[in-house]
Amino acid sequence: MATPAPTAMIRTQVDLPLRFADGYATDARVFTFDGLVDGREHLAFALGDRTAPCQARGRRTAPLIRPHSECLTGDVFGSQRCDCGPQLREAVERIADAGGYLLYLRQEGRGIGLYSKLEAYALQDTGVDTYEANVALGHGEDERSYVAAAQMLHALGASRVALLSNNPDKARQLRGWGVSVVEQVPTGVHVSDANIRYLETKVRRGEHALDLALVTSRTR
Numbered sequence: 686m687a688t689p690a691p692t693a694m695i696r697t698q699v700d701l702p703l704r705f706a707d708g709y710a711t712d713a714r715v716f717t718f719d720g721l722v723d724g725r726e727h728l729a730f731a732l733g734d735r736t737a738p739c740q741a742r743g744r745r746t747a748p749l750i751r752p753h754s755e756c757l758t759g760d761v762f763g764s765q766r767c768d769c770g771p772q773l774r775e776a777v778e779r780i781a782d783a784g785g786y787l788l789y790l791r792q793e794g795r796g797i798g799l800y801s802k803l804e805a806y807a808l809q810d811t812g813v814d815t816y817e818a819n820v821a822l823g824h825g826e827d828e829r830s831y832v833a834a835a836q837m838l839h840a841l842g843a844s845r846v847a848l849l850s851n852n853p854d855k856a857r858q859l860r861g862w863g864v865s866v867v868e869q870v871p872t873g874v875h876v877s878d879a880n881i882r883y884l885e886t887k888v889r890r891g892e893h894a895l896d897l898a899l900v901t902s903r904t905r
């Protein structure tokens with residue numbers, strides 16, 4: 686049953702040329718919002734030609750979107766404990782190719798915050814998995830909400846989307862907030878020695894549709 690997400694409005698928009706550490710560059714238009722229910726400063730990056738998404742290929746008829754949850758350690762510092770950095774880099778290029786939006790959501794550590802995430806890492810070093818560690822710290826296994834993501838999509842006029850994600854909870858929640866997910870597009874798998882246990886746990890506990898046998902070559 687879909688509940689309409691509360692209305693948010695575009696607050697400002699500005700061009701932002703992007704260049705990544707590996708030299709990949711693309712132009713983005715970044716949007717901020719008024720009225721997001723959690724009061725956080727989430728961003729939407731419009732990438733590629735989102736007015737005519739993939740029509741040249743005659744396939745996708747809705748913009749490709751990805752809600753990416755902030756991961757300071759992975760996104761900025763290249764931490765090998767997770768796959769967030771390569772996931773973000775892949776998403777930007779694939780969305781720029783297809784036309785759509787990357788939603789950068791300020792919900793670190795599956796919603797528990799940066800300090801708690803690092804405490805959960807310390808616990809994981811004693812043998813518990815990433816979900817058990819969150820629970821041991823008094824948090825839910827995954828506290829992320831995608832209501833703000835839905836609000837942003839509605840404000841952008843993108844209420845019908847192709848979703849770039851392996852996480853069934855994102856599709857479930859977005860649909861619940863009135864976003865029509867017409868297609869779910871899997872991301873690549875970015876495995877390293879340091880994150881293999883984390884990825885296996887996401888598959889086992891989080892129902893992520895990752896095929897760990899299909900290791901892509903995108904990992905550094």
Ligand SMILES: [Zn+2]
Nearest residue numbers: 756759767769
């Ligand atoms: Zn991460």
